[in-house]
Amino acid sequence: MTMQLQADAQPEAGTQLMKVRGMSMSYGFGASENKILEDLNLDVASGEFISIVGPSGVGKTTLLRCLSGLLRPKAGTIEVSGTVISGPHPDLAVVFQDYSRSLMPWMTTRDNVAFPLQGKGMGKVERNRVADENLAAVGLEGQGDKFPWEMSGGMQQRVAIARALAYNAKVLLMDEPFASVDAQTRFDLEDLVIKLKQELGVTILLVTHDIDEALYLADKVVVIAEKPATVVDEIITGFGEDRDQLATKADPRFADARARIMHRLRKD
């Protein structure tokens, strides 16, 4: 089984991985029902980087919790790899916004990364090897014996990314993963995620309230707005594989797309 995991290649680019249809979500019941999401549709193809951008409090975290199987939507369906999900699915991994809370302080970083593999029944030697590989992939080579609390915020978030990669999911769901690090660290992490996507062919769905970040990272930006929230716009960025914090953001298409999204969000 461990060998099979290793050999498990990502599906061919363009294969449909996720399909969300008519999804609605609300908190509470009856008179106190608070509708958050309404009739939301979304398609995710293999190898795609999708940013979902929306204002604060619009329901981005709620959306991601539904997609990751933590919350059951009130209506609609979520398909992953062709089957409708009713809970967490092995093809999905999540990178949480709050890195300092999602890593376990009683485990070394290696153990943190290897732990979900233990849950999959992988042997100790094998899972430690996979953990070390993935720590190296996020630029933390040889740091497996450190504890998360010995590391900076940016490094901790790298560990969380390594953990998601090691889990060998097809889609990584990220909830504002870089919202609580400083600007330079944020740029580094953005470039790391772009690199990982290109080198490993991971499919990424990232939620953010930062329009620049959404545009810089994504192949496709999905704008959600209004109350209850729904998809109000979709933009194919078309910046290609090579991105650069200065050049890409100076691209006239970047400014156009930015203006379009801001306009879209200001309307309501």
Next chain:
Amino acid sequence: MTSTTSILATRRGTVRKARPRSGDSFGRSLLRATWLIVVVLVAWWFLSANSTNFFIPSLEQILTTLGRDLANGVIVAGAIYSLTNLFVGLLIAAALGIILGLLLGELGWLRRIVDPIIHFFRSVPQAALVPMIIGVFGMGQGPKMGTIAFACMWPILLNTIDGVLGVEPTIRKFSKVYRIPRSLHFRKVVLPAALPQIVAGIRVALPIGITVMVVSEMFASIEGLGFYILNSSATFKVPETWAGALLVGVIGYVISLLFVLAERRLLRWYHASGSQ
């Protein structure tokens, strides 16, 4: 996807930062922990030296008696008997308290059902239970261990439940999304997360255990430190009574010292990460 493109080099054990030690030598921390005791002992020695009160023997007399009964084995046998009861009782209390606490903490419906019972038993003064339990189960060693276990279980149980309820919600979400199997989730997520609280519960249980240990030997018993104290006091051997009580105090102190040392090792991540 897992096989990354980078060359893998498993450089284990490198770059491990030496964790800062508490910056204190062992001798100094020992001094800080014991100086007041020394002062009290010295004061006691001199203040009691010329005591003529029959019920307040001099410390010298007490220590002589203690030394004599330690040497001739009278009090040693009692101490071993008592400590055996204490440790077995505490072990049972910890095992039951932790297992039940983990279950009750995780299973909300179960917790809501048994909550009133827990709070009832917890509010009964533990020493008051001793005569009842001994009355019901007889005077052997088993009932004494059982009484200690029963009394010590409550703080451990309640703290474990608290610890489980306090597990970081994001870590719970992580465990769900990454489909961690239940038993692994219990052992590697919930248990370590609740461990600081569990350890605090055991620390509360220690003095309760010692009290119940002594009290249980004052009922229908012919062995143990409690019996030694009660028996000597009933026969007006006052220095023996004091010696017994002093020994119980010393034992309690040593146990709690050992416990603090064990806790530091066990919860190193907790203290070092500053998450307390």
